[in-house]
Amino acid sequence: MSSSVRRRLPYEGQSSDAMWPELDELEDLDCWQSGETNRFGLWSFLGAELTHGYEQPFSDDNEKKQHVLRNFLRTPKNLETLMGFGFLLCLHTFLYVFTFLPLRVLAAIATFIYNLLTRPWLPLLKPAQICDLLRGFIFFVCFFLLFYIDNSMLYHLVRGQAVIKLYVIHNVLEIADKLMSSFGQDVLDALFAKATSHAFPSWKHILCIPHILTAIIYVFVHSGLVLTQATVLNVAINSHNKALLTIMVSNQFVEMKSNAFKRFGTNNLFQISCNDIRERFHYAVLLSIVLLRNMAELDWNEDHFWSLIPILFAVMASELVVDWIKHAFILKFNNIRSDVYKQYRRSLAKDVVTRRKLMLGDQLDVVARRLGFIPLPLGCLVCRVVVTSVCVSGIAGLALTLITYLCLFCLKLLVSIVLLGKACQYFVADVEQSDSEDDSSSPSYVVPHSVPSKLPASPFVQPQMTPTVRGMNAATTPRVTSEGHGMTGLYGDKPGLPLDEVNRYTLCGGSIL
Numbered sequence: 102m103s104s105s106v107r108r109r110l111p112y113e114g115q116s117s118d119a120m121w122p123e124l125d126e127l128e129d130l131d132c133w134q135s136g137e138t139n140r141f142g143l144w145s146f147l148g149a150e151l152t153h154g155y156e157q158p159f160s161d162d163n164e165k166k167q168h169v170l171r172n173f174l175r176t177p178k179n180l181e182t183l184m185g186f187g188f189l190l191c192l193h194t195f196l197y198v199f200t201f202l203p204l205r206v207l208a209a210i211a212t213f214i215y216n217l218l219t220r221p222w223l224p225l226l227k228p229a230q231i232c233d234l235l236r237g238f239i240f241f242v243c244f245f246l247l248f249y250i251d252n253s254m255l256y257h258l259v260r261g262q263a264v265i266k267l268y269v270i271h272n273v274l275e276i277a278d279k280l281m282s283s284f285g286q287d288v289l290d291a292l293f294a295k296a297t298s299h300a301f302p303s304w305k306h307i308l309c310i311p312h313i314l315t316a317i318i319y320v321f322v323h324s325g326l327v328l329t330q331a332t333v334l335n336v337a338i339n340s341h342n343k344a345l346l347t348i349m350v351s352n353q354f355v356e357m358k359s360n361a362f363k364r365f366g367t368n369n370l371f372q373i374s375c376n377d378i379r380e381r382f383h384y385a386v387l388l389s390i391v392l393l394r395n396m397a398e399l400d401w402n403e404d405h406f407w408s409l410i411p412i413l414f415a416v417m418a419s420e421l422v423v424d425w426i427k428h429a430f431i432l433k434f435n436n437i438r439s440d441v442y443k444q445y446r447r448s449l450a451k452d453v454v455t456r457r458k459l460m461l462g463d464q465l466d467v468v469a470r471r472l473g474f475i476p477l478p479l480g481c482l483v484c485r486v487v488v489t490s491v492c493v494s495g496i497a498g499l500a501l502t503l504i505t506y507l508c509l510f511c512l513k514l515l516v517s518i519v520l521l522g523k524a525c526q527y528f529v530a531d532v533e534q535s536d537s538e539d540d541s542s543s544p545s546y547v548v549p550h551s552v553p554s555k556l557p558a559s560p561f562v563q564p565q566m567t568p569t570v571r572g573m574n575a576a577t578t579p580r581v582t583s584e585g586h587g588m589t590g591l592y593g594d595k596p597g598l599p600l601d602e603v604n605r606y607t608l609c610g611g612s613i614l
Contacts, residue, residue: 172439176429179442180374184424186446186527187378188385189520190453191474195382196513198240198480200506205230206237228297235296235313240477243320247485250325252332252394259329260336267333268348274330278383279376281323285475288312288319323478324485327383331390331482338391338412350416353423361430368603370431371445377424379474384420386479388413390486397490443527448600450524 209230216225226234259267292312299306337345360373392409399405432439452467493501 169433173429173433175439176432177425179439180425180428183374183442183446183449184378184381186449186520186523187375187472188382189516189523190449191379191382191472193513193516193520194474195386195476195480196509196516198476199484200510200513202233202236202240205233209233231296232293235292235316236477239313239316239320240481242317243324243477243481244484246317246321247324247328247481248489250328252328252489255329255332256335259332264345264348267336267345268352271330271333271349272352274326274333277326278323278330279473281319281326281478282379282473282475285319285323285478286470286473288316289475289477292316320478320481323475324482327387327478327482328485331387331394331486334387335391335394338409339395346412346416350419353419356423357427357430361427362434365431365435367437367441367444368600370428370435370437370441371448371600371603373431374428374442374445375472377428379472381420381424382474383479384417386483388416390483393486393490444600446527450527453520453524454528 209226212227212230213225216223259270262270292309292315295312296306296309333345334349337343337349340346365373392406392413395409396402396406431437432441449471452471
């Protein structure tokens with residue numbers, strides 16, 4: 102067999118360069134074609150395979166790859182600092198409904214009676230007091246309306262459905278919950294704006310009646326949706342084969358498919374983070390309702406309590422793991438530093454520090470807009486479940502109710518103190534750290550004003566930007582354009598929209614996430 106035929110036989114379908122790496126090193130190619138060189142035999146091939154070295158395909162980017170890995174591994178830690186702070190914000194706002202809102206309602210009623218008797222020619226209530234009265238009225242009306250929903254009948258109705266049908270119902274309820282949260286913000290904003298547009302009392306306040314009815318219908322329907330979610334979760338936990346619970350937990354991993362493989366800007370990532378904060382608190386309240394209902398049905402059996410704890414812990418643990426993996430790959434695919442979560446945390450901390458001076462609604466509206474969390478429907482449901490699950494009467498029941506209120510009041514004060522202290526700490530520390538990072542970078546790239554000025558540019562992104570000396574007019578520097586999105590900015594965000602103006606349902610980059 103000739104040497105030319107033998108060269109083609111061993112590796113069919115491959116080029117001679119791939120088979121014989123020594124061909125590129127031969128100085129005389131004619132000698133190889135004529136067969137005058139030493140033949141590359143089997144033992145030579147085995148020796149080369151056992152002794153050859155490894156060449157890094159991207160040796161110039163080793164430091165970049167290591168930085169990507171470190172950024173990937175630091176994502177859970179930085180994410181949990183934001184999640185913990187956001188969870189405290191939701192808890193602080195949620196406890197406000199049970200602690201300070203009743204006191205403010207009573208104070209508004211007392212002020213109304215006092216002003217009516219002493220100076221009826223002046224405005225009887227302030228705008229904030231009108232809002233408190235409306236919140237209290239909507240809360241108590243929806244609380245009593247929820248008693249018309251038979252929880253036992255709803256449980257058996259859900260339990261009699263097929264597993265695949267319950268899975269579809271669960272997904273529909275999640276989507277409806279998000280839509281109702283967005284719609285509820287507009288309903289309550291319209292109601293409060295209409296009610297405070299004129300001095301109280303005024304005949305024009307009669308026009309607020311349609312807004313009040315719409316708000317009551319919204320809170321009642323949203324509370325019913327959350328109650329159905331809790332019932333589906335209760336059925337999944339109490340089922341014998343746990344098939345529905347497995348599907349519900351696996352559905353959280355499907356969430357990564359719709360988020361991890363898309364291109365996001367920092368504003369879109371902030372919306373995803375806000376949604377995860379609200380969703381985590383929402384799940385915590387739902388699991389607490391399920392635990393309370395199961396303990397009430399089994400006469401507060403301690404053994405059943407310890408048998409439910411591992412299942413509830415597994416559901417919450419799956420939520421945490423999915424969030425870690427999802428955010429880690431979003432940062433990796435979009436070349437965003439994990440320090441961006443510190444920027445988000447500082448933005449939320451700024452709301453707590455700066456707007457604490459106003460004390461209007463106790464950050465109720467701020468958290469609702471930034472995180473998409475509305476506490477009224479969830480508060481109505483929790484009150485209804487507690488009243489139906491814990492049966493108390495007489496002096497002992499009154500004393501227990503008072504003690505529970507005092508405990509919630511103390512917890513609210515503790516959360517407020519911790520939240521305010523952490524907000525000041527995060528705000529000052531992050532500003533100082535960002536200033537030090539900005540001062541140490543020379544020369545610096547001009548960051549478009551769509552990205553907060555304190556957030557350093559990502560070391561992974563290498564856009565075609567011109568290095569400039571500090572103080573140079575940024576208008577002469579070319580802007581970075583995100584191709585395919587019709588937006589400009591380092592991270593693909595819409596220019597002119599700072600992070601402090603981004604809410605949960607703000608349109609950013611052509612989408613709301």
